[in-house]
Amino acid sequence: MFDFDLTLPLMMAQFVALVYVMNIVFYKPLTKVITDREDYVRSNTTGAKEQLDQANKLAEQYEQELADTRRQSQSTIASAQEEAQQIAQQEIAEVQKQIQAELQQAQQELEQQKQSAFQTLEGQVNTLSNQILDKLLV
Amino acid sequence: MHYGSLLLDSIGFFDSLPLAKLEVGHHFYWHIGNKTVHGQVFINTWIVIGLLLIASIAATRNIQRIPSGIQNLMEYALEYVRDLTKAQIGEKEYRPWVPFVGTLFLFIFVANWSGALVPWKLFEIPEGELAAPTNDINTTVALALLVSLAYFFAGFRKKGLGYFAKYIEPTPVLLPIAILEDFTKPLSLSFRLFGNILADELVVAVLVLLVPLFIPLPVMMLGLFTSAIQALVFATLAAAYIHEALEGHGEEEAH
Numbered sequence: 001m002f003d004f005d006l007t008l009p010l011m012m013a014q015f016v017a018l019v020y021v022m023n024i025v026f027y028k029p030l031t032k033v034i035t036d037r038e039d040y041v042r043s044n045t046t047g048a049k050e051q052l053d054q055a056n057k058l059a060e061q062y063e064q065e066l067a068d069t070r071r072q073s074q075s076t077i078a079s080a081q082e083e084a085q086q087i088a089q090q091e092i093a094e095v096q097k098q099i100q101a102e103l104q105q106a107q108q109e110l111e112q113q114k115q116s117a118f119q120t121l122e123g124q125v126n127t128l129s130n131q132i133l134d135k136l137l138v
Numbered sequence: 139m140h141y142g143s144l145l146l147d148s149i150g151f152f153d154s155l156p157l158a159k160l161e162v163g164h165h166f167y168w169h170i171g172n173k174t175v176h177g178q179v180f181i182n183t184w185i186v187i188g189l190l191l192i193a194s195i196a197a198t199r200n201i202q203r204i205p206s207g208i209q210n211l212m213e214y215a216l217e218y219v220r221d222l223t224k225a226q227i228g229e230k231e232y233r234p235w236v237p238f239v240g241t242l243f244l245f246i247f248v249a250n251w252s253g254a255l256v257p258w259k260l261f262e263i264p265e266g267e268l269a270a271p272t273n274d275i276n277t278t279v280a281l282a283l284l285v286s287l288a289y290f291f292a293g294f295r296k297k298g299l300g301y302f303a304k305y306i307e308p309t310p311v312l313l314p315i316a317i318l319e320d321f322t323k324p325l326s327l328s329f330r331l332f333g334n335i336l337a338d339e340l341v342v343a344v345l346v347l348l349v350p351l352f353i354p355l356p357v358m359m360l361g362l363f364t365s366a367i368q369a370l371v372f373a374t375l376a377a378a379y380i381h382e383a384l385e386g387h388g389e390e391e392a393h
Contacts, residue, residue, distance in 0.1 A: 003165070006173040007276035011183070012284055018187055018245065023237040026194035030216045031236075033201050040203065
């Protein structure tokens with residue numbers, strides 16, 4: 001079992017050679033590809049992170065703009081409503097004034113007609129009383 | 139050294155089963171000059187190395203930013219061993235040690251599992267048998283000695299000769315123990331791996347001999363688990379030793 005011979009040094013030399021060859025065909029290329037891949041992944045991750053940051057910033061900006069626009073539109077609506085209300089009130093007031101004026105005019109006319117009617121009636125009363133007087137005196 | 143086969147030869151009845159024959163201590167010797175090497179260990183080591191290299195090349199041949207298939211698998215393996223190294227050596231200095239510790243883990247893991255999963259007995263070789271390379275003491279000692287060299291190298295490169303200060307750092311009384319540690323570290327590393335893998339293969343083989351087919355399955359599952367754990371333990375301890383050499387006592391107090 002324990003017979004040492006030239007196998008031992010030859011095996012040592014063979015193993016050293018194996019380490020040397022494996023270093024060239026196995027360890028170096030695969031280590032290189034692994035580190036390259038790590039670099040690639042790392043750079044891609046940082047790039048993606050930057051893009052994500054940018055996208056987040058854009059979304060924030062957009063939301064702010066949206067809020068601004070909403071506020072603006074609301075104020076526009078409010079001012080329009082106010083304006084419309086003012087216009088309506090104005091028009092109502094005008095119409096009321098007009099109606100009042102017309103009413104006054106109508107009342108005045110009525111009064112005039114009443115007066116003239118009274119006058120004619122008075123004239124008629126006079127003539128009628130004169131006629132009655134004539135008839136009585138006759 | 140041949141007690142394994144002797145033991146089983148005595149139960150001659152089981153020799154008729156082709157898959158279940160134990161051979162411990164038999165080696166398929168190759169001769170280089172007047173030295174010998176264990177051929178079966180090298181054949182299996184080359185298969186393991188081939189698997190690792192083919193998987194690596196297949197994974198890196200057409201590298202994509204979004205990984206799929208084999209590239210995904212090997213990236214998972216790389217991140218696993220990288221985290222293992224980082225957990226032991228620390229964020230600051232783990233990088234240059236990833237190839238060494240990672241290859242230790244991958245090599246031992248694939249070697250162990252190849253021994254547990256592939257029915258090597260189907261491939262005939264003249265003597266001995268094919269098995270996990272890590273069940274040969276030469277392989278595990280080689281790896282353990284490399285770990286020792288690695289942590290000495292790490293210590294010297296970081297601190298120069300000041301590395302020796304750690305031997306007398308808390309008190310010179312502990313100098314013999316500190317020196318002893320440098321011997322026990324590779325010893326425990328190599329024997330832990332060797333013993334676990336060899337014991338696992340022996341247990342499986344013996345169980346297969348006694349009760350073929352389904353009874354050994356739980357033990358085989360346990361063997362897979364042990365194999366993975368041993369690979370993890372070896373790599374983790376290697377990284378821990380390197381970390382110890384890099385840190386030293388003085389710096390730890392300065393934290």
